[in-house]
Amino acid sequence: MMYSLSRLLFMSIVLLCFIIATVWYLIPSPIVPIMVSLIPLGILITLNQPFWLVTLFVLFSFFRIHEAIPTLYHLKIPLVLSLGALFALIWHTLLSQKIKIYGHPSLTWLGIFWGLTTMGMFTASNVELALTAFTNVYWKIIVMTLAIIWVVNNDKHIGQISFSIVLSGTLIASITLYNLVNEIGLVEGTRVTIGRDIGSMLGDPNDLSLVLMFPLAFSINLGTTKGISFLKQVIAIITTGLFIGAIMATQSRGGLLGSLAVISICALKLIYSKNFFILLGVIGLLYLYLLSGILSKISGRFFGEIMMDESSIGRIFAWKAAYRMAMDNPLTGVGLNNFFPNYFFYSSYWDGSNHAVHSTWFGVLAEIGIPGFIVFIIFIFSVIHTARDTLRRISKSPELFSPHLTVVANSVYAGFIGSIVSSTFLTQAFNWPIYILAALTIAVSNLTQNNSQNKNNNFVD
Numbered sequence: 001m002m003y004s005l006s007r008l009l010f011m012s013i014v015l016l017c018f019i020i021a022t023v024w025y026l027i028p029s030p031i032v033p034i035m036v037s038l039i040p041l042g043i044l045i046t047l048n049q050p051f052w053l054v055t056l057f058v059l060f061s062f063f064r065i066h067e068a069i070p071t072l073y074h075l076k077i078p079l080v081l082s083l084g085a086l087f088a089l090i091w092h093t094l095l096s097q098k099i100k101i102y103g104h105p106s107l108t109w110l111g112i113f114w115g116l117t118t119m120g121m122f123t124a125s126n127v128e129l130a131l132t133a134f135t136n137v138y139w140k141i142i143v144m145t146l147a148i149i150w151v152v153n154n155d156k157h158i159g160q161i162s163f164s165i166v167l168s169g170t171l172i173a174s175i176t177l178y179n180l181v182n183e184i185g186l187v188e189g190t191r192v193t194i195g196r197d198i199g200s201m202l203g204d205p206n207d208l209s210l211v212l213m214f215p216l217a218f219s220i221n222l223g224t225t226k227g228i229s230f231l232k233q234v235i236a237i238i239t240t241g242l243f244i245g246a247i248m249a250t251q252s253r254g255g256l257l258g259s260l261a262v263i264s265i266c267a268l269k270l271i272y273s274k275n276f277f278i279l280l281g282v283i284g285l286l287y288l289y290l291l292s293g294i295l296s297k298i299s300g301r302f303f304g305e306i307m308m309d310e311s312s313i314g315r316i317f318a319w320k321a322a323y324r325m326a327m328d329n330p331l332t333g334v335g336l337n338n339f340f341p342n343y344f345f346y347s348s349y350w351d352g353s354n355h356a357v358h359s360t361w362f363g364v365l366a367e368i369g370i371p372g373f374i375v376f377i378i379f380i381f382s383v384i385h386t387a388r389d390t391l392r393r394i395s396k397s398p399e400l401f402s403p404h405l406t407v408v409a410n411s412v413y414a415g416f417i418g419s420i421v422s423s424t425f426l427t428q429a430f431n432w433p434i435y436i437l438a439a440l441t442i443a444v445s446n447l448t449q450n451n452s453q454n455k456n457n458n459f460v461d
Contacts (some may be wrong), residue, residue: 123337169215209255227403258422
């Protein structure tokens, strides 16, 4: 037996040396042996740090950090992180079984929606376009949603991921304001973007506002929750102002409404007078609208006239086109990522170019069909119910839960409501925000249930 193991080890070393020699022969660079020598360290990190691999991949993919910082763009960091995270997830779920797989009603509805989306690709009006969208982005969203649900499994992870989201958002907000001051990548003369010249998702001011809205909920709750360290609270308060300023710089109505929803949900737990809350809400809405410059985009000249700007009219035409697509393809829709090329055939008005749907709800209706739309709505309500149930459990027994768990529970609820509000005007059904928030909502729900059960078991003992 020992002889066999020694022989196997010897053959493995010989094979490894042969591979290194071959690679070095083909690529005669001193970097090759250095990179090869780092492979064992990379494998060790991959197996021991699945949480950070998943977290970093999500942060890079959602905040597009590698696009916001041009020097990182060609390093393929998201690809490396995704491969490592996928390997670690498979290893720890199937082999070491350190990651426990569990189900949840919201995850069930999400799984059904994923199934309908996948089946709809093969009946899409342009199958190649649907498959490209799925293989480039959507499969990563599916895998990482599951990874977040199962990997974020303790209070330490919760605290780390919440602060990481705030820091990543701070980086993007800082670059946004820097671009505004230096007039870099401005759209329509005043709306700020990031990475527009390289085709980044952040090159759309509406998408940029949604990215900035995500950490806003976390920073507000970090700054207002008891038990959080003083330094983190100071950082959170500063970054809250930074996020609001950056969102206003995008002049996105959907982003602004979503941000107001986030702020309102967070304020509800701090302000007990409903009348005072409503008054502050009205004042805040008017102030932000005036200060952000959004009113300058409206073409009406008199309050007595009901007039809409070109953007609003374009949305109505797009929504009508989405409705017609769904009526023409009620069961499966036109297929993933197929609204844009089908706009010409279903729109009642043609201005010379296709347009995005600018609505998550109409986007799902058009691309996945009526069954997919119904399942998606049920999934949304299921996540909201889960988030509210978690908050009720925490409020009944706050001593059972860490401050960071309370922060994330409040943040994902506020962030999810904000995403829903902004989704009325932004196309986000097949993008990261809703899925990350849903995954964190399920993970937090599982943690609170486990904490409650452990407390009850200790009491019985």
